Amino acid sequence: MTIAAEAPSIAGLFASRRRRLTIGAALLAVVLALLAVVSLGSGAVKIAPADVVRVVTAWATGDREALAGRDALIILSIRVPRLVLGSLIGAALAVSGALMQGLFRNPLADPGLVGVSSGAALAAGFTIVLGDRIFGTVAAQLPFVLLPFGAFLGGLASTLILYAIATRHGRTSVAIMLLAGVALGAFAGALTGLLAFVSDDRQLRDLTFWSLGSLSGASWTKVATVTPLILPVLLAVPFLARGLNALLLGEAEAFHLGIPVQALKRAAILMVAVAVGASVASAGVIGFVGIVVPHLLRLLFGPDHRVLLPLAALLGAILLTGADLLARTLVAPAELPIGILTAAIGAPFFLWLLLRRDRTLDA
Amino acid sequence: MTTLLEADAVGVTYGRHRPVDGVSLALASGEVLVVVGPNGAGKTTLMKLLTGEVTPTSGQIRLDGEALATIPAWKLASQRAVMAQASRLAFPFTVAEVVRIGIDSVGRALARTARERIIAEALAAADIGHLAGRSYQTLSGGEQQRVQFARTFAQLKAGRTNTDRQVLFLDEPVANLDLSHQIALMESAARLAREGVAVIAVLHDLNLAATFADRILVMSAGRLHALGEPATVITRERVRDVFGVDLCREAEGGLPVVLPQHYAGMRLERGAA
Numbered sequence A: 001m002t003i004a005a006e007a008p009s010i011a012g013l014f015a016s017r018r019r020r021l022t023i024g025a026a027l028l029a030v031v032l033a034l035l036a037v038v039s040l041g042s043g044a045v046k047i048a049p050a051d052v053v054r055v056v057t058a059w060a061t062g063d064r065e066a067l068a069g070r071d072a073l074i075i076l077s078i079r080v081p082r083l084v085l086g087s088l089i090g091a092a093l094a095v096s097g098a099l100m101q102g103l104f105r106n107p108l109a110d111p112g113l114v115g116v117s118s119g120a121a122l123a124a125g126f127t128i129v130l131g132d133r134i135f136g137t138v139a140a141q142l143p144f145v146l147l148p149f150g151a152f153l154g155g156l157a158s159t160l161i162l163y164a165i166a167t168r169h170g171r172t173s174v175a176i177m178l179l180a181g182v183a184l185g186a187f188a189g190a191l192t193g194l195l196a197f198v199s200d201d202r203q204l205r206d207l208t209f210w211s212l213g214s215l216s217g218a219s220w221t222k223v224a225t226v227t228p229l230i231l232p233v234l235l236a237v238p239f240l241a242r243g244l245n246a247l248l249l250g251e252a253e254a255f256h257l258g259i260p261v262q263a264l265k266r267a268a269i270l271m272v273a274v275a276v277g278a279s280v281a282s283a284g285v286i287g288f289v290g291i292v293v294p295h296l297l298r299l300l301f302g303p304d305h306r307v308l309l310p311l312a313a314l315l316g317a318i319l320l321t322g323a324d325l326l327a328r329t330l331v332a333p334a335e336l337p338i339g340i341l342t343a344a345i346g347a348p349f350f351l352w353l354l355l356r357r358d359r360t361l362d363a
Numbered sequence B: 001m002t003t004l005l006e007a008d009a010v011g012v013t014y015g016r017h018r019p020v021d022g023v024s025l026a027l028a029s030g031e032v033l034v035v036v037g038p039n040g041a042g043k044t045t046l047m048k049l050l051t052g053e054v055t056p057t058s059g060q061i062r063l064d065g066e067a068l069a070t071i072p073a074w075k076l077a078s079q080r081a082v083m084a085q086a087s088r089l090a091f092p093f094t095v096a097e098v099v100r101i102g103i104d105s106v107g108r109a110l111a112r113t114a115r116e117r118i119i120a121e122a123l124a125a126a127d128i129g130h131l132a133g134r135s136y137q138t139l140s141g142g143e144q145q146r147v148q149f150a151r152t153f154a155q156l157k158a159g160r161t162n163t164d165r166q167v168l169f170l171d172e173p174v175a176n177l178d179l180s181h182q183i184a185l186m187e188s189a190a191r192l193a194r195e196g197v198a199v200i201a202v203l204h205d206l207n208l209a210a211t212f213a214d215r216i217l218v219m220s221a222g223r224l225h226a227l228g229e230p231a232t233v234i235t236r237e238r239v240r241d242v243f244g245v246d247l248c249r250e251a252e253g254g255l256p257v258v259l260p261q262h263y264a265g266m267r268l269e270r271g272a273a
């Protein structure tokens, strides 16, 4: 038989997965590091890469004397928090996209596209406007504690509604999912619009900020609020990889293969809601990261979630850091909302995906 | 031969529908049981009940002495493997990866070389070694079906480290296969049966059923219509009752060969012309 001839390709099966993960992770980590240096050096005050590296090294080694200058101040108190926040959110959105695509067994799912982000933004809007109404000035100090929680609940509710509508007898209909997502997004958008009527100027600015998405409000406080939400998700997500792989064969098949399907789905939905909620609360609605990143990675490294999920975190961080760099520099000294940029790149990409669709999308 | 799988008056209700009603059977280790019956007779639903995918609304199912509903999914996965009637895949996994996913959970404790050996064996059993590196989505219907067979085959082999008392469920495994691969797949299943695996397969081809089955179960309108050895079950009267087709039936070397009379008539006419 052909067993002998085929043995090498089977032997490569396990080795090649590890190799793809190692090569991919190393490559993306290098790109992210380079991008970080460029990004930390760019802005109203240009700082040379060597100085950026010097400041960051001094900071990392706790060398206080080297941190006295203006460059150090700009880098450490303005640009590093923004870089960290952008990377965290990019990673969160890309991983959420990959999770949702595995959950819905469809490469077109994306938290922005199917209304999860809009739901989170609506809840965040409610938290701001009604929080002010109910708690008065006390709440003005609170929002950043309440916001991620509100956004999380909004994201969770949207994901659950979407799943309940699109999935019947363990099968998810893509058409229904996308249409339900459009309706959910429009509904949340309309309610957010209504909120504008009852808000004051400051609240109105916040609402606009959420619907467009921006990293301009980045601060160490935001990083500190968002990290404990996003980091655990990023660390836990690889444990779902094996189950998500099996789930791609079908819900019944995954059960037959020994996967606790209900628990897996609950965990995935919860993680998406936490990650998207935290992202939206701190930077508003940033679309298309969740669809572009996993798709590129599948083309390069294959669909195995054990490779896909860790690499998605890295490439998501790269994509959003890169987009933020453009947002800050393209029309300097003004700044573009980053959501506009990701949509400008992501939407044509999505259309291209639809154009070259094959059997994969007809499920 | 000891009883592995036991169903006692199982039934399920979907709204006003009752696709399976009061079916009892006992499956021994090493036995091949073939389920036949018209479309919509409840064959797939019966399989779903027996695999634990659907919970019966009446009756009891026991697998290796334990109530099926109380066995956790991870343990069940090493006791039985299931090839469903239809399987689609929305992502471009290779054939080898699809088979590997079949043992990722069950074979977790196995050494890498052992897993590679199982995958190679499964690819050979389904005659898809030459397709190992191809994307599953680009395969033909019959090729995809053989990959699904390889996946269940591998799952059984990997589960063997935990138990050798296993059941293989095949729902219309040969529906898209050419003649030689129909026989090859059923032979692979029969080989597993000789190793002690209890095999339960849904087939539409009565000749194939009679050839490979130790016993045949005839389903009709959700009920067990007959259960017994091929020669006693596949009779002219029963096929007329259940399928509404008149048969020419000739015993050749003890096996019933069934041919719808309609066809036989057409052949005679053509021969005369």
Ligand SMILES: Nc1ncnc2c1ncn2[C@@H]1O[C@H](COP(=O)(O)OP(=O)(O)OP(=O)(O)O)[C@@H](O)[C@H]1O
Pocket (backbone or CB within 6 Å): A169, B014, B017, B018, B019, B037, B038, B039, B040, B041, B042, B043, B044, B045, B046, B085
């Ligand atoms: N989830 C469900 N809800 C309602 N009715 C169902 C459901 N699943 C199956 N049925 C009905 O139960 C009956 C038996 O279906 P089943 O799939 O078991 O038939 P089958 O014998 O496998 O047919 P086939 O030979 O076409 O595969 C059919 O009438 C079908 O419409």
Ligand SMILES: [Mg+2]
Pocket (backbone or CB within 6 Å): B043, B044, B045, B085, B171
């Ligand atoms: Mg069926």
